[in-house]
Amino acid sequence: MDAAHTRVARNVRRIARTKRLAITHVADRAGVSRAELFNVLGGEKSPTVRLLVKLADALEVDIAELFAPLVARPSPKPPAR
Secondary structure, three states: OOHHHHHHHHHHHHHHHHOOOOHHHHHHHHOOOHHHHHHHHOOOOOOOHHHHHHHHHHHOOOHHHHHOOOOOOOOOOOOOO
């Protein structure tokens, strides 16, 4: 999976989680098969423009948000002594 594909997959999962939507529900809302969405998110298949538009609509975001840069998670702070 290339960097852009990884970014889209992670953003779809992040947005769905933020909106408290299961990936299966996102697939249903987008009108695509669950298998197709799992194949795309797992890197087995590249998403088409049509699929990206459907996912953005299902998640109620602008398509550009699917390509947003990934934000690094902050490192956990060591326990105070």
